[in-house]
Amino acid sequence: xxxxxxxxxxxxxxxxxxxxxxxxxxxxxxxxxxxxxxxxxxxxxxxxxxxxxxxxxxxxxxxxxxxxxxxxxxxxxxxxxxxxxxxxxxxxxxxxxxxxxxxxxxxxxxxxxxxxxxxxxxxxxxxxxxxxxxxxxxxxxxxxxxxxxxxxxxxxxxxxxxxx
Numbered sequence: 001x002x003x004x005x006x007x008x009x010x011x012x013x014x015x016x017x018x019x020x021x022x023x024x025x026x027x028x029x030x031x032x033x034x035x036x037x038x039x040x041x042x043x044x045x046x047x048x049x050x051x052x053x054x055x056x057x058x059x060x061x062x063x064x065x066x067x068x069x070x071x072x073x074x075x076x077x078x079x080x081x082x083x084x085x086x087x088x089x090x091x092x093x094x095x096x097x098x099x100x101x102x103x104x105x106x107x108x109x110x111x112x113x114x115x116x117x118x119x120x121x122x123x124x125x126x127x128x129x130x131x132x133x134x135x136x137x138x139x140x141x142x143x144x145x146x147x148x149x150x151x152x153x154x155x156x157x158x159x160x161x162x163x164x
Contacts, residue, residue: 018121022084027126029073029081033066034130037088041131071104076115079108083115083145087122090136090144098136098144105148106157113152116145 022030039059040046046056070081082105090098105112122141136144151160 019123020121021125025077026080036063041133079112079115083119086141086145087124087136088134090140102148103161106151113149116149120145
């Protein structure tokens with residue numbers, strides 16, 4: 001039993017170390033788009049196969065517009081906000097491998113690498129505030145971040161994102 005307690009403490013400490021804290025200013029920038037996204041996720045009408053009502057389309061357009069606005073902002077806080085978005089919505093079952101976020105990050109250039117590395121755990125202290133359906137599958141999130149970093153490093157955004 002004496003050996004088990006330190007092992008459990010070590011495992012718990014490691015798990016807690018994996019959760020990345022998100023600065024308040026990043027949370028503020030993300031709030032509009034994540035709140036719109038949450039409304040989409042919790043609205044039963046928007047989560048059906050035929051969830052293409054005007055209301056649902058309006059929410060999707062609002063969320064997409066907010067993410068586009070965020071992508072056009074400059075600075076470290078905006079970079080971190082884009083990096084945090086990888087922890088939301090990258091889901092294999094929905095066919096999204098993070099391509100749009102990868103292209104947004106790549107378009108921002110080498111300044112994004114630090115922010116992407118910072119949030120590579122894809123487990124954030126704000127994750128619990130949002131429905132599980134919004135949160136990325138961690139391995140997919142990490143692969144998308146790694147791909148974004150590779151694209152930035154080899155300056156291949158124009159090739160990978162050309163059709164966007």
